[in-house]
Amino acid sequence: MRPLDCVIQEVRSEAPKIRTLRLDREIDPAPGQYAMIWVRGVDEIPMSFSGPDTITVQEVGIATQALFSLGAGSSIGLRGPLGRGFVLRGDRILLIGGGVGTAPLAFLGEQARRSGAEVTSLVGFRSSEEIIFETRFEALGDTIITTDDGSVGIRGRVAEGLKQLDLSEYSQIYLCGPELMMWDIISRARLHSGKIQACINRYFKCAVGVCGSCCLDPEGLRVCVEGPVVSADRLLESEFGRYRRGPTGGRGPCRG
Amino acid sequence: MPSLSVDVGGLRLKNPVMLAAGILGTTGASLRRAALAGAGGVVTKSLGTSPREGHPGPTVVQVECGLLNAMGLPNPSYREFQEEIEIARTGGAPVVASIFGSSPEEFAQIARGLKADAFELNLSCPHAENYGSELGRFPAMVEAVTGAVKAAADAPVWVKLTPNTADIVELGLAAQRGGADAVVAINTLKAMAIDIESGCPILGNGLGGLSGQAIKPVAVRCIYELAMRLEIPVIGVGGVGSWEDAVEMMMAGASAVQVGTAMLKGYGVFEEITGGLSRFLERKSLELEELRFMAGRRS
Numbered sequence: 001m002r003p004l005d006c007v008i009q010e011v012r013s014e015a016p017k018i019r020t021l022r023l024d025r026e027i028d029p030a031p032g033q034y035a036m037i038w039v040r041g042v043d044e045i046p047m048s049f050s051g052p053d054t055i056t057v058q059e060v061g062i063a064t065q066a067l068f069s070l071g072a073g074s075s076i077g078l079r080g081p082l083g084r085g086f087v088l089r090g091d092r093i094l095l096i097g098g099g100v101g102t103a104p105l106a107f108l109g110e111q112a113r114r115s116g117a118e119v120t121s122l123v124g125f126r127s128s129e130e131i132i133f134e135t136r137f138e139a140l141g142d143t144i145i146t147t148d149d150g151s152v153g154i155r156g157r158v159a160e161g162l163k164q165l166d167l168s169e170y171s172q173i174y175l176c177g178p179e180l181m182m183w184d185i186i187s188r189a190r191l192h193s194g195k196i197q198a199c200i201n202r203y204f205k206c207a208v209g210v211c212g213s214c215c216l217d218p219e220g221l222r223v224c225v226e227g228p229v230v231s232a233d234r235l236l237e238s239e240f241g242r243y244r245r246g247p248t249g250g251r252g253p254c255r256g
Numbered sequence: 257m258p259s260l261s262v263d264v265g266g267l268r269l270k271n272p273v274m275l276a277a278g279i280l281g282t283t284g285a286s287l288r289r290a291a292l293a294g295a296g297g298v299v300t301k302s303l304g305t306s307p308r309e310g311h312p313g314p315t316v317v318q319v320e321c322g323l324l325n326a327m328g329l330p331n332p333s334y335r336e337f338q339e340e341i342e343i344a345r346t347g348g349a350p351v352v353a354s355i356f357g358s359s360p361e362e363f364a365q366i367a368r369g370l371k372a373d374a375f376e377l378n379l380s381c382p383h384a385e386n387y388g389s390e391l392g393r394f395p396a397m398v399e400a401v402t403g404a405v406k407a408a409a410d411a412p413v414w415v416k417l418t419p420n421t422a423d424i425v426e427l428g429l430a431a432q433r434g435g436a437d438a439v440v441a442i443n444t445l446k447a448m449a450i451d452i453e454s455g456c457p458i459l460g461n462g463l464g465g466l467s468g469q470a471i472k473p474v475a476v477r478c479i480y481e482l483a484m485r486l487e488i489p490v491i492g493v494g495g496v497g498s499w500e501d502a503v504e505m506m507m508a509g510a511s512a513v514q515v516g517t518a519m520l521k522g523y524g525v526f527e528e529i530t531g532g533l534s535r536f537l538e539r540k541s542l543e544l545e546e547l548r549f550m551a552g553r554r555s
Contacts, residue, residue, distance in 0.1 A: 172276050209520065248310075249282040
């Protein structure tokens, strides 16, 4: 598909470096699916949906900086929705998120609530000012918040919040956040990995499953089309949490 | 079942349907997956002397009749890639290293330093400054690069040709003079797409290369012209997505074919094509070799 022209209707600041952009059309994504967002003249980057017509962006590089400079009325190109999103299983679900990775989980939680599921959330942030979507999660059900500096909720990493939960009570667990945080959760919840759906991130170029830049070792899973939501049991023996490839295709460390 | 195995350009392939360069060739695991899915051979992403990130996005645009791309030769350098080739080899099919450089010396340096079952010289990428077709459109350069790699490599050398030229046969003959073991035809056709809402070229690089269905008739013509004049084998690539396409390319003169854009349909394409090819040969009571250049003998 060629990029669709989408006009930004509204820009909302969620945290110092996080903004939500509302687009002028619903393109009917499933939570966990993503779009390739084209900032004309700059670059095209993958973004997950935080709602049926919203994306939530964290400023991390040149393309997201350029996206940040766009106000309401500006337009972007969009290819999507792409990839496989979360699949709702059972009626008692747990969302575990970190930072801007909480965006697709809030979207998923709202859909799950509407279809009658009971939703519990465990979400972690660096500090109180970086907390996003607090009211969205609290509206869904029980919510545990962690902050690295202890300014709100439990002090420490997201995994600290696991101690308050009995994972066997949930029909399905949905995970999204920085890779090392997700890896931390998956390794601690190894016994439950078959019911954890993780929304992961790799370097996407083509986003249609042909260029190979996002392939995950050792299976060669094409994350852009066979993910980005992947069952955690497929991640246990993979490169995930250990290394990842950058724009050259070479291996590099996982960060954050 | 008729045998699909074929000797081509110094390699023995269990079947003539290979994975094309630049497609799912960034990691050893994805190449191995293609081999396990039934590819007769696999070609890596093009490798150069130093790491390159490639062009900014969008790097691909899907158009009505194919795929437009300007990846920009991203690669971690040939030095970083040997391990991936070893992983790819565990899939059980020959691994061909696609390589690029800006001079005969650079090509030779890579061919000396890298171990692969064969080399495919990228003298045809249409959208990277100083590389690909910027060298490959000159017959003298094609001959010089091929000669330099032949002298440096201890594996067969294939030369991938550009269709963005008035006479592809001149380029094929130059490769043959340089000592090539086979030519591969064709790379993408230079192309462009524009976003009409903004007037911007869609590809980050502006210009790119068109692949897929749209270019198959051009590929078939190029293969036919090459097969008519060259002594060395021609490997056909450009829009092969079905067994019928593979048969047509072989009838045009291809000894084997490569699949690129059709990988959009997934890894099942290899079995689809080889299965269809077997059934076709059985129905027609033909050997694979009899298909090759059938159109040349009947025109």
